[in-house]
Amino acid sequence: METKYNIVKKAIMSKILDGTFQPNQKISSESEMMKTFNVSRHTIRLAIGELVNQGWLYREQGAGTFCADRSAKEGSNNGGSSRNIAIITTYISDYIFPSIIRGAESYLSDNDYHVTLFSTNNDHDSERRSLERIIAQQYDGVIVEPTKSAFANPNINYYLNLERLNIPYIMINAYYDELEPINVVMDDERGGYIQTEHLIKQGHSNIVGFFKTDDIQGSKRMKGYIKAHRKHHLSINPKNIISYNTIEKKQKPVEELDKLLKQTNGDRPTGIVCYNDELAINLLDVLREKNLQVPEDISIVGYDDSFLAKVSEVKLTTIEHPQSKIGETAARVMLDMIKETSGNQKKQNEVESVIFEPKLIIRNSTSEIN
Known part of the structure; x- marks a missing residue:
């Protein structure tokens, strides 16, 4: 059974990750949180203490507890020693997705990046949980296959947080139009x-x-x-x-x-x-x-x-x-974006989206009508 202080800790982190608590904003007081979560002051202090130690919050004597500005810390990781890329896909083991993932993973591994896979099963709640983990664990970049891309997405704030934290992301197969992200897609x-x-x-x-x-x-x-x-x-x-x-x-x-x-x-x-x-x-x-x-x-x-x-x-x-080619291209563009954002220096050649042209493969399932 999950401990009470861990429940409180996760709830505070979620408010940071979805943008409810902005950098340097004062969070709720201990007394307010005691009422909200129906727990003791000791439980609240345990949760806040861990978040302070982990750099999510900071205290000011006599003023209260505030949300830390993690953007500088996150941004410094891009192109740095962590070298971790997250790949979010709707499915991991089904249909053409393994080929796409292999293409991206192979290219990133050849360039000394570690890859972590997340699957949403085309579900927005799963996408949200994946994004929370990615933001919390300070990845260098994210390759995303959007979830239910034809619909309005409830997780847009998480992508805006990625931008604020200077973590580049690229979308494959489709993209959320409201974000106008760099993307690698088919026509x-x-x-x-x-x-x-x-x-x-x-x-x-x-x-x-x-x-x-x-x-x-x-x-x-x-x-x-x-x-x-x-x-x-x-x-x-x-x-x-x-x-x-x-x-x-x-x-x-x-x-x-x-x-x-x-x-x-x-x-x-x-x-x-x-x-x-x-x-x-x-x-x-x-x-x-x-x-x-x-x-x-x-x-x-x-x-x-x-x-x-x-x-x-x-x-x-x-x-x-293109399957593996689309994954490889996304990985290459991802590393170009990391280089572009590293040290807040712009490259001379701006990173651009890539569109693959479709090609018909004719076999024996079609013929002229009799």
């Missing part, structure tokens, strides 16, 4: 366009698109899907745009495709554009249950060129994702 709108145009050029006009829209990548791929239809003067059946979120990803697309395949009178789709290869593999199971052949009866396009694109008897036509 996902173009990727969605290429997926869809490939099917259109093969004669398909009834194309269903599945897009996970709590991540900005899905929204952009959907935009590309719509653009391709407009460019080729094809109307879109509203039922052919299927959006889903992370929680729904295993069930909703399968159910929606099942409904679409029950259509008659020529309304059944002949082509499928998928948010990623993982989804495409799941949808292949539905097509098998319906005794539909790919690509003879229906064509399907994935995204990411993951290992899943080649594991089944149907080899997926898909969009190539």
Whole structure:
């Protein structure tokens, strides 16, 4: 069971990390905290004493206890002896994420940096806890894959605190637009366009698109899907745009495709554009249950060129994702940012974001319409 003083200590630290207590701001008095936490003065003093010793707080005789300004201490670590980089990703062991992480970790290790991995499982609370640990432990830099990047993020204050503490961060695969951070991403709108145009050029006009829209990548791929239809003067059946979120990803697309395949009178789709290869593999199971052949009866396009694109008897036509290259590039840019912020000296060449152009990999899951 967690001790009372440790609960108090964590609560005070959280207020510092989320910006509630600013540097040199006086914190609540011992009496106020005794009432807030319903604990003894001794417990409060233990918690405050540890935070003072660890540099989170400082005391002024006769004035009270204040939040320490840790920015100078944090900033001095950048490019210094600690050489620790944090990587926050939505998932660590699933799908293409291990390849992205390996790319970043390999480059950073070659440059004598230690890497610590954090996983959010695409959950904002998990992201907050990761950011609290990163700020508390004084990392030199942070590589972040945003959580539910299509939505307003409740943890923006933590990223603003990273900036205040002079800790550089870079975002990969997506980014929080309100922060306008340095980022390493794919042109996902173009990727969605290429997926869809490939099917259109093969004669398909009834194309269903599945897009996970709590991540900005899905929204952009959907935009590309719509653009391709407009460019080729094809109307879109509203039922052919299927959006889903992370929680729904295993069930909703399968159910929606099942409904679409029950259509008659020529309304059944002949082509499928998928948010990623993982989804495409799941949808292949539905097509098998319906005794539909790919690509003879229906064509399907994935995204990411993951290992899943080649594991089944149907080899997926898909969009190539840089995977390890995107991780390596993010690591290289991260180290450039650390050099730029070290000693508060600007480099002559400002660090810039990187956008990878998508490329279609054609295999046997698509063909011209009969």
